[in-house]
Amino acid sequence: MIRRPEEFDQDLRLEADVAVVGSGAGGGPLAKELSEAGYRVVVLEEGGHFTREDFNFKPGEAFLRMYRDAGQTVTLGLPVILLPQGCTVGGTTTVNSGTCLRIPRSVLRRWQLEHGLKDLTSDEMDLLYAALEEYLFVKRADPEVVGKNAIIFKEAAERLGYSAGFLPRNAKDCEGFGMCPYGCPTNSKQSVNVSFIPDAVRAGAEVITRCRVTHIITRGGRALGVRGYLYDPLTRKRTLSVEVRSSVVALCGGALQTPSLLFHNRLCLSSGAVGRNLFIHPCGSTLALLDEPLGNPKGIPQSTYVDEFSSEGIELEGATLPPSVFAITLPWSGRKHSEIMATYPYFGTFGSMISEHDSRGRVLPGPSPRQPLATYHLGYQDAQRLKLSILLMAEIWFEAGARKVITPIQGFLELSSPRDMSALSRAKIKPHQFIGLSAYHPMGTCPMGGDPDSAVVRPTGETWEVDNLFICDASILPTSLGVNPQLTIMALSVRTAGFIDEKLARGIDRAEALSRIEKWKGRLRREKERLAYRLNTFFGMEGDISQQGETSGTSGAGDR
Amino acid sequence: MILERYVRERISELSRLFIVPTDDILAPEPEQISAFCLEFMRQGTPGFRFLYLFTLISLEAACLLRKGKRLRELDSGEGEEFLQSLYRSRWAPLRALPLLAGLPLFFSHYDREDVQKALGYDVENLRREAALREVTR
Numbered sequence: 001m002i003r004r005p006e007e008f009d010q011d012l013r014l015e016a017d018v019a020v021v022g023s024g025a026g027g028g029p030l031a032k033e034l035s036e037a038g039y040r041v042v043v044l045e046e047g048g049h050f051t052r053e054d055f056n057f058k059p060g061e062a063f064l065r066m067y068r069d070a071g072q073t074v075t076l077g078l079p080v081i082l083l084p085q086g087c088t089v090g091g092t093t094t095v096n097s098g099t100c101l102r103i104p105r106s107v108l109r110r111w112q113l114e115h116g117l118k119d120l121t122s123d124e125m126d127l128l129y130a131a132l133e134e135y136l137f138v139k140r141a142d143p144e145v146v147g148k149n150a151i152i153f154k155e156a157a158e159r160l161g162y163s164a165g166f167l168p169r170n171a172k173d174c175e176g177f178g179m180c181p182y183g184c185p186t187n188s189k190q191s192v193n194v195s196f197i198p199d200a201v202r203a204g205a206e207v208i209t210r211c212r213v214t215h216i217i218t219r220g221g222r223a224l225g226v227r228g229y230l231y232d233p234l235t236r237k238r239t240l241s242v243e244v245r246s247s248v249v250a251l252c253g254g255a256l257q258t259p260s261l262l263f264h265n266r267l268c269l270s271s272g273a274v275g276r277n278l279f280i281h282p283c284g285s286t287l288a289l290l291d292e293p294l295g296n297p298k299g300i301p302q303s304t305y306v307d308e309f310s311s312e313g314i315e316l317e318g319a320t321l322p323p324s325v326f327a328i329t330l331p332w333s334g335r336k337h338s339e340i341m342a343t344y345p346y347f348g349t350f351g352s353m354i355s356e357h358d359s360r361g362r363v364l365p366g367p368s369p370r371q372p373l374a375t376y377h378l379g380y381q382d383a384q385r386l387k388l389s390i391l392l393m394a395e396i397w398f399e400a401g402a403r404k405v406i407t408p409i410q411g412f413l414e415l416s417s418p419r420d421m422s423a424l425s426r427a428k429i430k431p432h433q434f435i436g437l438s439a440y441h442p443m444g445t446c447p448m449g450g451d452p453d454s455a456v457v458r459p460t461g462e463t464w465e466v467d468n469l470f471i472c473d474a475s476i477l478p479t480s481l482g483v484n485p486q487l488t489i490m491a492l493s494v495r496t497a498g499f500i501d502e503k504l505a506r507g508i509d510r511a512e513a514l515s516r517i518e519k520w521k522g523r524l525r526r527e528k529e530r531l532a533y534r535l536n537t538f539f540g541m542e543g544d545i546s547q548q549g550e551t552s553g554t555s556g557a558g559d560r
Numbered sequence: 561m562i563l564e565r566y567v568r569e570r571i572s573e574l575s576r577l578f579i580v581p582t583d584d585i586l587a588p589e590p591e592q593i594s595a596f597c598l599e600f601m602r603q604g605t606p607g608f609r610f611l612y613l614f615t616l617i618s619l620e621a622a623c624l625l626r627k628g629k630r631l632r633e634l635d636s637g638e639g640e641e642f643l644q645s646l647y648r649s650r651w652a653p654l655r656a657l658p659l660l661a662g663l664p665l666f667f668s669h670y671d672r673e674d675v676q677k678a679l680g681y682d683v684e685n686l687r688r689e690a691a692l693r694e695v696t697r
């Protein structure tokens with residue numbers, strides 16, 4: 001059952017086998033797997049529950065209601081980078097583009113060699129990926145519905161001899177309404193809110209929305225549950241408190257929220273790895289003025305890729321923008337802005353993302369668990385690779401017949417012909433020259449690894465320092481992935497569900513043993529009482545033996 | 561309330577400078593834009609609220625320093641010139657002022673369905689079409 005705060009009139013005290021904090025790409029699959037295995041699962045989600053009726057083709061409203069802090073999450077540093085994150089049942093998957101890519105072999109190899117993740121084999125990952133792809137209806141974007149923007153760009157890239165293709169997506173019968181990042185209006189995109197969570201609920205999981213978790217209850221180095229509160233979505237004020245007592249706690253709040261929760265609870269901090277190594281995949285974009293209208297944003301926003309430079313960590317992925325989002329990417333205002341907006345139908349858009357080499361980011365504790373601070377400095381080499389990705393896109397756009405290309409690089413905002421590209425290619429671009437950069441894949445802030453001195457999480461997903469506390473989101477990815485991470489997070493989540501199942505199964509045996517001990521103790525107590533009664537009857541002694549024992553024990557302690 | 565009134569006034573002035581109507585671009589509705597901006601600030605973090613207010617005040621201050629006038633006293637040509645000089649600045653924080661100030665303004669204006677329709681993007685039609693389609697698992 002998915003429950004809203006309005007349904008409760010008193011503080012909540014719940015018991016469960018597993019408390020899952022967050023319901024995105026990590027929490028959703030975990031909740032489904034464990035509830036289907038018969039465990040009592042309670043999912044605590046900070047965002048609201050939205051359905052297709054709520055997805056109204058208005059990006060502005062979507063940002064206000066479905067994005068964390070109205071989409072205003074930024075990294076502090078040079079340049080300031082917008083890092084929008086979803087805050088809904090389904091997490092960011094409700095508002096992402098649906099691209100489902102497997103981990104590159106080289107990245108997995110590196111995890112095995114450098115991070116002690118030898119057990120995370122490619123065979124195992126392939127099995128998990130295959131199962132997930134079938135469950136989520138993953139297939140390549142349909143060329144019939146991708147839209148003109150994607151077709152023109154892909155064909156131009158292929159004419160230049162670049163490797164290009166259609167991206168695999170978790171969409172069933174998609175008709176390309178172009179609204180993936182603002183909520184799919186037909187339920188075609190198989191985001192967690194329409195796939196894993198409904199299945200988890202059917203299997204008995206309870207999802208509580210608008211619930212912020214602030215405390216992880218621990219005792220003796222063991223997680224025992226979580227505490228938090230419900231809030232009013234309008235006033236954002238706290239209403240009722242929530243406590244869930246559980247055998248296992250799984251943190252699935254994402255790479256910014258999870259380390260923040262650990263900081264505020266002073267847990268898992270001895271390795272010093274919590275919050276470090278924030279990777280975000282910085283993204284650039286280009287806008288190109290063409291001779292014909294492209295029909296944007298109708299089509300599939302992210303449907304095409306060019307992976308010619310993927311060995312260098314550069315991926316180009318299509319991204320069409322509705323007018324309001326297109327408008328905020330333009331570095332002008334007034335008449336110039338209006339003139340460009342008037343030609344909006346003739347503008348093609350495409351994006352790039354890079355896998356970081358020398359950029360550095362970290363998450364620091366903020367004023368409250370829900371407001372972490374993220375710092376990020378784009379490295380010089382990464383700035384040059386971002387520039388290369390923009391040059392690549394510009395070249396492809398000019399091949400497609402663009403009359404001008406707008407870039408996010410100060411000093412090179414408008415390229416009017418391929419000749420302008422040579423000045424840009426010669427220039428050494430400084431990180432602060434980029435305007436309006438964004439990023440969408442925070443990860444790496446609670447890395448998984450085989451060494452407790454450098455990792456927060458064991459290869460099983462359980463934290464090295466707190467028993468029964470698992471982390472299951474993008475924060476456990478030890479390095480930058482280089483591709484959209486949702487499928488990998490889901491695969492690791494399903495894998496972790498197996499380890500939790502194993503642990504809980506052992507736990508249930510222990511519980512049985514404990515209950516037998518309790519029964520035995522009860523029998524012993526009854527025997528003592530019977531004996532006391534007999535002594536009393538036969539020798540006239542007062543009180544019972546257990547009381548005497550306590551008295552003598554106390555006096556003994558006093559004597560010492 | 562005082563803060564809200566201050567933001568409303570500044571946003572009204574900035575809407576006029578940032579969004580210039582043309583044949584295809586409808587005129588801004590300052591009330592609607594202000595309401596969106598206030599909601600955008602309310603839903604955001606205290607840090608962003610502070611930053612946005614700081615941006616509005618800094619824009620006003622920069623205008624006084626560079627033009628010797630307040631924002632509301634600039635005509636559209638002067639306003640255009642002033643904002644472009646900030647966009648072109650080599651100093652990133654100065655460049656960020658119009659970018660940040662314009663973000664909710666453009667967002668709310670171009671989210672209006674009549675504005676989108678004038679650009680050839682018929683949202684109403686798409687919404688009707690989408691309502692007829694529901695994909696089930």
